[in-house]
Amino acid sequence: MAILVKLDDLLHERRMTLTELSEQVGITLANLSVLKTGKARAVRFSTLEAICAALDCQPGDLLAYVPETNTRRRSA
């Protein structure tokens, strides 16, 4: 997937755990984990809104477009 989810970095910057975020935004830990690990196929605007509100960030801070070749080079 060429879309990179930077939830881990944002949580690290804000010294927040995934469990705390889950409690704040009302999204299950399992679903947030799917998002964090980049396994999600789609994100609802409501989810994006809740996470941005909780982490005080913009959607662009959470998501990034990384072309496939760069991703492969990164993971290699």
Add this chain to the structure above:
Amino acid sequence: MVAPPIDALALSRRALRVVIALNLLAGAFILALLLASFAAPDWVMRALGITPVPGDSVRAIGARLIMGLGLVAVPVVHYVLTRLRTIVESVRIGDPFVVANSARLTEIAWGVLGLELLHVAIGAVGTSLASAGVPLRIGLELSVTRWLAVLLLFVLARVFEQGALMRADLEGTV
């Protein structure tokens, strides 16, 4: 006192099990009758209410044709019922909206269409036999409801397929 709700799913599963067994039993009975029509043709014809006429083989052939078509219907009915049982089982497991079930519904639709065509063939043979003075009550009765059911099954299968694809799309949405 409130009566406990009827578990329609469990009831359907039990009913399907019974109908599948009855269909196989009916198949065995028709096969036995067909074999007996060769071993003791007069006895079988009399048992079916047809007076055997010496030298007239048309009635016997007609009766055997009906039995043969009836035998063909048995595996088709079994095919339809076992697929329906698998769909009911997927409902019990809690995962019925899958593409495999829409394929099963299409198979059921083809099966029911085949049964309708067999019904027409049996009716045609029955009508031609009855016209020869045989009191057979197998007639060529065309039912709009049954043909509509076939159409409905094909449409439902397509709707199911679309639903399953939409559901698959939603999976992984956070």
